Amino acid sequence: MANRIIAITDIHGEIDKLNSLLDKLAIQPDDTIVFMGDYIDRGPDAKGVIDKVIAMGEVCKCVYLKGSHEYAYLKAREGERYYTHLFWTYGGVQTAESYGNFENIYKVHGEFLDNLLPYYMTDDYLFIHAGIRPQVPFNAQDERDFYYIRGEFIYKKHNLPQKIIFGHTDFKEPQVQADKICIDTGCGKYPDAVLTALILPEERFVHS
Numbered sequence: 001m002a003n004r005i006i007a008i009t010d011i012h013g014e015i016d017k018l019n020s021l022l023d024k025l026a027i028q029p030d031d032t033i034v035f036m037g038d039y040i041d042r043g044p045d046a047k048g049v050i051d052k053v054i055a056m057g058e059v060c061k062c063v064y065l066k067g068s069h070e071y072a073y074l075k076a077r078e079g080e081r082y083y084t085h086l087f088w089t090y091g092g093v094q095t096a097e098s099y100g101n102f103e104n105i106y107k108v109h110g111e112f113l114d115n116l117l118p119y120y121m122t123d124d125y126l127f128i129h130a131g132i133r134p135q136v137p138f139n140a141q142d143e144r145d146f147y148y149i150r151g152e153f154i155y156k157k158h159n160l161p162q163k164i165i166f167g168h169t170d171f172k173e174p175q176v177q178a179d180k181i182c183i184d185t186g187c188g189k190y191p192d193a194v195l196t197a198l199i200l201p202e203e204r205f206v207h208s
């Protein structure tokens with residue numbers, strides 16, 4: 001049987017839901033976990049979430065993608081006013097609190113945040129935080145679409161041979177289409193929302 005690839009996205013500081021999900025998944029050394037971004041913001045323990053996903057790298061192969069919230073955080077740190085507004089408006093207060101203050105975020109996890117990948121592509125799948133712009137060749141994409149695109153991607157077919165696994169736009173249940181699967185189930189946004197993992201290639205969902 002093929003080794004498992006496990007996709008997890010949009011944890012948003014919800015360390016208890018992440019720990020519960022990882023327990024249920026019973027991660028094995030030959031698994032690969034693809035974390036698809038939005039580790040931080042809204043939920044209470046962004047620092048704990050990043051500590052945990054880094055620690056999982058000792059258990060199995062882990063791939064760490066950048067989400068819209070990490071993108072906004074990094075731009076805010078560079079002083080860009082628009083992203084500073086986004087960061088503080090959409091849950092950054094909780095993130096700064098979990099590290100003690102804004103400056104500590106980079107002191108503690110700057111190396112991790114600087115090294116996040118924009119996407120992860122295999123023969124069969126493209127893992128990406130938000131999606132791509134359909135009809136635009138992959139090598140001509142605007143990187144911001146990887147983190148922010150919504151309806152223009154979700155409700156259109158794309159031309160890549162890979163199935164696209166993504167998050168960013170939350171739904172009550174995972175959204176399974178022929179060419180894409182969304183696994184953001186609102187963790188961190190709603191108190192009763194679960195964190196969802198997708199196990200590939202079998203396409204089975206596990207919830208926190």
Ligand SMILES: [Mn+2]
Nearest residue numbers: 010038067168
């Ligand atoms: Mn998100």
